[in-house]
Amino acid sequence: MITQGAGYLRRKWSSRAMLILSGLGAGLCILILALILGYILFNGISYLNMDFLTQPAKPVGEAGGGMRDDIIGTFILVILGSAIALPVGLMAGVFLAEYGKPWAASAVRFAADILAGVPSIVVGVFAYAVLVRPMGSYSALSAGFALAIIMIPVVARTAEESMRLVPNSVREAALALGIPRWRAVVGVVIPGALTGIVTGIMLAVARIAGETAPLIFTALGSAFGYQGLDQPIGALPLQIYRYALSPYDDWQKQAWAAAFLLVIIVLGINIVVRLVSRRRRR
Amino acid sequence: MQNSKTMQAPSHKRGNSGTSGARRLGDRIFFNATLIFALLIVAILIGLLIVLNMDAMPAINKFGLAFLTDSSWDPVKEVFGALPAIYGTLLSSIIGLVIAVPVSLGAAIFLAELAPRWLSRPGSFLIEMLAAIPSVIIGLWGLFVMVPVIRNPVESWLGSTLGFLPLFQGPPFGVGFLAAGVILAIMIIPIITAVSREVMEAVPDTQREAMLALGATRWEMIQKAVLPYCRSGLTGAIILGLGRALGETMAVTMVIGNSYAITESLFSPGVTIASKIASEFSEASGDVYIGSLVELALVLFVITLLVNIIARLLVWRMTTVKAVIG
Numbered sequence: 001m002i003t004q005g006a007g008y009l010r011r012k013w014s015s016r017a018m019l020i021l022s023g024l025g026a027g028l029c030i031l032i033l034a035l036i037l038g039y040i041l042f043n044g045i046s047y048l049n050m051d052f053l054t055q056p057a058k059p060v061g062e063a064g065g066g067m068r069d070d071i072i073g074t075f076i077l078v079i080l081g082s083a084i085a086l087p088v089g090l091m092a093g094v095f096l097a098e099y100g101k102p103w104a105a106s107a108v109r110f111a112a113d114i115l116a117g118v119p120s121i122v123v124g125v126f127a128y129a130v131l132v133r134p135m136g137s138y139s140a141l142s143a144g145f146a147l148a149i150i151m152i153p154v155v156a157r158t159a160e161e162s163m164r165l166v167p168n169s170v171r172e173a174a175l176a177l178g179i180p181r182w183r184a185v186v187g188v189v190i191p192g193a194l195t196g197i198v199t200g201i202m203l204a205v206a207r208i209a210g211e212t213a214p215l216i217f218t219a220l221g222s223a224f225g226y227q228g229l230d231q232p233i234g235a236l237p238l239q240i241y242r243y244a245l246s247p248y249d250d251w252q253k254q255a256w257a258a259a260f261l262l263v264i265i266v267l268g269i270n271i272v273v274r275l276v277s278r279r280r281r282r
Numbered sequence: 283m284q285n286s287k288t289m290q291a292p293s294h295k296r297g298n299s300g301t302s303g304a305r306r307l308g309d310r311i312f313f314n315a316t317l318i319f320a321l322l323i324v325a326i327l328i329g330l331l332i333v334l335n336m337d338a339m340p341a342i343n344k345f346g347l348a349f350l351t352d353s354s355w356d357p358v359k360e361v362f363g364a365l366p367a368i369y370g371t372l373l374s375s376i377i378g379l380v381i382a383v384p385v386s387l388g389a390a391i392f393l394a395e396l397a398p399r400w401l402s403r404p405g406s407f408l409i410e411m412l413a414a415i416p417s418v419i420i421g422l423w424g425l426f427v428m429v430p431v432i433r434n435p436v437e438s439w440l441g442s443t444l445g446f447l448p449l450f451q452g453p454p455f456g457v458g459f460l461a462a463g464v465i466l467a468i469m470i471i472p473i474i475t476a477v478s479r480e481v482m483e484a485v486p487d488t489q490r491e492a493m494l495a496l497g498a499t500r501w502e503m504i505q506k507a508v509l510p511y512c513r514s515g516l517t518g519a520i521i522l523g524l525g526r527a528l529g530e531t532m533a534v535t536m537v538i539g540n541s542y543a544i545t546e547s548l549f550s551p552g553v554t555i556a557s558k559i560a561s562e563f564s565e566a567s568g569d570v571y572i573g574s575l576v577e578l579a580l581v582l583f584v585i586t587l588l589v590n591i592i593a594r595l596l597v598w599r600m601t602t603v604k605a606v607i608g
Contacts, residue, residue: 021388023388025386025391026388026405029409030405035423091318092322094316108320118330119582120529122334122579126329126330130333138564180309185312186312210415216560241418241536244422244426244536263416
């Protein structure tokens, strides 16, 4: 009885110790998040001002200036990327959820998952080879193309998964009314899955808004603002990268302010979308 | 509308076949459209491989396999080798995994097994937020906040206590492999945690109950029932994290110091495939130079492709197990 008790005590305490360690792991994750967000918010707010939002960038050596053009550039690139990615992603999602024969669907699904895992810098090199080189110029278009490739698999897979959640009885009811299958998909299944589809799209938008690696040699950055889709264009994350590595104190401060703005946009989308989709699901 | 007409007059055969023909046409167009867009995803993937191969040809032709084993990078003489970049990519990813795996598994165990619902939900939510922060912002934070900390307390302490190991010798730079590894750990912790948590939650409760009924403590239950049951899923989660780490670009580029060299010391600046491409591609000129950078991208693509395929298969196997049992 006594030896058993001692063994039990040892097991009990080693169990406690391991459970506490696992709790520390979770705590460490939250601590890191708090540290990153804390620094971004604190530094960002102190360097953010109206000039930053409304002024174009100043050349090297001149104080002041802002990131107006890069903020606009990011919006243009996100819209461009979405315009290319949405039709492809949504239709592919419909194929996967509604039509795919098992082998064809799993091949496409596999390709989408693999494409989602391709490093974004490699996608950038691809966009450079396909668009920048033949066109002879860095361009907003090539950057939008790169962002679209990153976005497509995410949209396709989330659209598929939310359409799968629509019960089969709903499809059957629609078909029983005598409408053709495509009308049933467009008019009944997609509206039924809309919250999930929009959630996926918004999360993908948040992701590409912060993508930097594929923009370095597609969008390149521009000191003159938006000049057309076939010309270089600035973007917020690109400017954070450039300014953070620059030796100028003023630029580094602007990098913090830009990081603050980008975090607000990206996490804002994430939080709102998750709250809305969670409430709908209940 | 058309159909209700045919229902009222079933004998009207011609109209019936006409509507179903039109309907079949609409269906066929829609189906083919979805098929084309779905196949486009496969085409992009294959196109990536072909295009990268084509653009890397000048370098492939000039260096052959020696590209992978050579460690020079000289744009003036046009001699390029990928070894330091491959070495740096693997080394920084391994450091990242060594730090991230215990933390992520701990966090996943806490969220899946221990935390009450009111705590595990916001906990998972916050960790997802960590995953959503753009890489360049983590890099900015790493460069200005983390690197000074790594230089002074961390590296000088490691150097004075573990300095007998070649890993921890040399002057503390701050930027370097260690900083890159820590940044990578921060970036892959959320993904490993999220997937592991999901895999653990897929373990049926009967497994846990059986273990507890045998008199196991809570940790023994996790260690002997939960973890072995989802081993392949957990391996998949870790390899998925490895895939992310290998291709991670911005944050690593900002803290690794960009020095094209192979060193044993974790403190010294280094380079990864992704950081090399990011920092030089827009300034490169000449077919061989650009081709070499594209070949680097190709190497990275193939490595991550293999890693991701392995991870997918492992996680899928786990989820089919889940489908069969629960």
